[in-house]
Each structure stands twice: as C-alpha cells, then as structure tokens.
Amino acid sequence: MNALYWIAFRTLIHKEVARFTRIWVQTLVPPAITMSLYFVIFGNLIGSRIGQMEGFSYMEYIVPGLIMMSVITNSYSNVASSFFSAKFQHNIEELLVAPIPNYVIIAGYIGGGMCRGLAVGALVTMTSLFFVDLQIAHPFIVVTTVTLTSRRVCVRRPD
Numbered sequence: 281m282n283a284l285y286w287i288a289f290r291t292l293i294h295k296e297v298a299r300f301t302r303i304w305v306q307t308l309v310p311p312a313i314t315m316s317l318y319f320v321i322f323g324n325l326i327g328s329r330i331g332q333m334e335g336f337s338y339m340e341y342i343v344p345g346l347i348m349m350s351v352i353t354n355s356y357s358n359v360a361s362s363f364f365s366a367k368f369q370h371n372i373e374e375l376l377v378a379p380i381p382n383y384v385i386i387a388g389y390i391g392g393g394m395c396r397g398l399a400v401g402a403l404v405t406m407t408s409l410f411f412v413d414l415q416i417a418h419p420f421i422v423v424t425t426v427t428l429t430s431r432r433v434c435v436r437r438p439d
Contacts (some may be wrong), residue, residue, distance in 0.1 A: 288380040289388050295414060296392020300399075307358075307396065308403060311350045315404045318346050319411040339412045348429060350404045355397030355430040359389050391429060397430035 300307040319339065329371030366372040375385060408414055416422055 285380055289384050289391070292385065292388025292390040293395065295356065296389060297395050299362065300358060300392070300396045307354075308400060311354055311400045312403045312407045315346050315350055316407055316411075319408065323411055326399070337412070340414075343408045343412055343414060347404050347408065348426070351397040351401040351426055351430050354400040355393045355398075358396040359393040362389055362392065369377055391393045394427070394430045396425065401426055401430075 322342060323339035327342075330338045332338075333341050363372070371424065405414070
C-alpha cells in the first residue's frame with residue numbers, strides 16, 4: 281500500500297474512532313444497558329422457567345449470542361451512520377474528490393466500524409460477567425470469530 285494511502289486509511293480510522301468515542305454516552309453505554317436488560321429479562325426471569333440445557337444454564341446459553349448481536353449491530357450501525365452523516369453534512373464530496381482510491385475510503389470506514397463493534401462487544405462481555413460465570417474454552421477462536429464477524433457485517437453486499 282502506498283504511504284499516502286496508508287496515511288489516509290489511518291486518518292479515516294482515527295476520525296471514526298474519535299467520532300464514536302466523543303459521544304460515548306450515546307454510542308457505547310446504550311448497548312451495555314440494553315444487554316443488561318436482556319440478561320435480566322431473558323436470563324433471569326425466563327431462564328429460571330426453562331432450566332438447564334445440556335449442563336448449561338439458560339443464561340450461559342444466551343450470553344454468546346447477545347455479545348455477537350451487539351457486535352454485529354454496532355459494527356454495521358457505525359458505518360451506516362457515518363456515511364449518512366457525511367452525506368447530509370455535505371462533506372462526503374470532499375472525501376470522494378481526494379486523491380485516494382475508493383477501497384481505502386471503504387476500508388477506513390470499515391476499520392472504524394470494527395473498532396466500535398469490538399469496543400461494544402468488550403463492554404457487553406464485561407457486563408455479562410455480573411450475571412454469569414463466562415468460561416471460554418478457545419479464546420483465540422472466539423477473538424478471531426468476533427473480529428471477522430464485525431468486519432464481514434460492514435462489507436455486506438445489498439441483495
């Protein structure tokens with residue numbers, strides 16, 4: 281990758297991370313609160329009626345899915361909201377006429393979406409530790425799956 285493209289890529293990621301961390305109360309806290317409500321409602325209230333599933337409590341069963349749901353939702357919403365806000369604020373034109381290829385622009389936005397998705401996933405995982413004793417048998421596989429999922433969601437092709 282050309283040094284100029286690398287600088288543009290890093291700048292776009294920095295801009296995206298600065299955007300969602302600047303308003304962290306709106307971008308990082310609500311998913312953790314929402315997942316806490318899921319844990320309380322589905323895990324404790326409904327889970328107590330369902331019981332054990334092959335040696336795992338219902339709460340232990342739903343936690344990985346809720347973590348992945350928060351990663352997927354926030355990765356996608358970050359990229360979509362960034363593009364729409366750039367369009368409505370009329371600064372997407374400046375980005376498109378810059379001497380960098382489109383794949384660098386897209387990769388920068390995807391990198392920002394991945395950062396937000398992974399940050400929210402980490403917060404939701406920490407929140408889940410208050411409700412369940414989370415045991416990870418293969419941490420490398422879990423980290424790889426979460427990272428690749430956050431990336432794949434951002435580059436989804438419309439049907």
